[in-house]
Amino acid sequence: MIGKNITKFRTAKGLTLSELAERAKISKSYLSNIERGINKNPSINILEKTAAVLDVDLNLLLSDTQLDSEVLDQEVLGIANELKDMGIEKGTIQEYKALIEFIKWKNEDRENK
Numbered sequence: 001m002i003g004k005n006i007t008k009f010r011t012a013k014g015l016t017l018s019e020l021a022e023r024a025k026i027s028k029s030y031l032s033n034i035e036r037g038i039n040k041n042p043s044i045n046i047l048e049k050t051a052a053v054l055d056v057d058l059n060l061l062l063s064d065t066q067l068d069s070e071v072l073d074q075e076v077l078g079i080a081n082e083l084k085d086m087g088i089e090k091g092t093i094q095e096y097k098a099l100i101e102f103i104k105w106k107n108e109d110r111e112n113k
């Protein structure tokens with residue numbers, strides 16, 4: 001369960017096993033063993049480091065519920081934070097949405113030709 005959750009969040013973040021291990025300062029083989037369910041009882045310290053790098057609540061790593069919605073929520077929050085970091089304010093998001101819709105329409109138009 002814990003290993004599968006880590007794998008889901010890691011892949012949702014676009015991180016390789018090596019990248020996560022390096023950023024969390026844990027060995028790649030240990031992390032691999034956790035993800036594959038060989039080590040089913042990692043220390044709380046390891047889980048806290050992993051959760052911090054993945055930017056998820058520790059409870060989500062320990063949860064045995066379906067994580068698809070939680071992963072999606074984390075991805076949406078990540079995108080929102082990126083927009084904020086870029087200086088895009090809440091009020092201007094509609095303008096960007098219109099631009100994205102135009103780009104999608106233009107690409108669909110090209111594909112249909």
